[in-house]
Amino acid sequence: MKACIFCQSQPYVLENDLAAAFYDIHPVSRGHLLIIPKQHYPTFFDVPPADRDAMLQLLTTAKDYLEKRFHPDGYNVGINVGPAAGQTVMHCHVHLIPRYQGDVPDPRGGIRKMLPPAAGQQ
Numbered sequence: 001m002k003a004c005i006f007c008q009s010q011p012y013v014l015e016n017d018l019a020a021a022f023y024d025i026h027p028v029s030r031g032h033l034l035i036i037p038k039q040h041y042p043t044f045f046d047v048p049p050a051d052r053d054a055m056l057q058l059l060t061t062a063k064d065y066l067e068k069r070f071h072p073d074g075y076n077v078g079i080n081v082g083p084a085a086g087q088t089v090m091h092c093h094v095h096l097i098p099r100y101q102g103d104v105p106d107p108r109g110g111i112r113k114m115l116p117p118a119a120g121q122q
Helices: 047-070 110-114
Strands: 021-023 033-037 074-078 095-100
Touching: 021 047, 033 047, 047 074, 047 095, 074 110
Parallel strands: none
Antiparallel strands: 021 033, 033 095, 074 095
């Protein structure tokens, strides 16, 4: 699929037969990686089991790589599915975001801080 940026040649940091990892061009922290299936699937829920398993295996490999290279104190792992959830590239990708002590004043809540609390659920 020529229109998809992730289907174009990427400078892979890591890869296996079905998945690849590369640095996010708009990182939210030092070492922010994206893990993608090599074949084009629009969302995580469209990815066949074998490709999804390969992505998850590569996610673990990528975490080990980041440990050695950047020594983060924690991680956020995120998948945006659909425009309403913030997906801007319609090729499945998993964000592996290294986190560092003090990178935000209060990290409690992690990805839950993306949305305000629902009424009555604070």
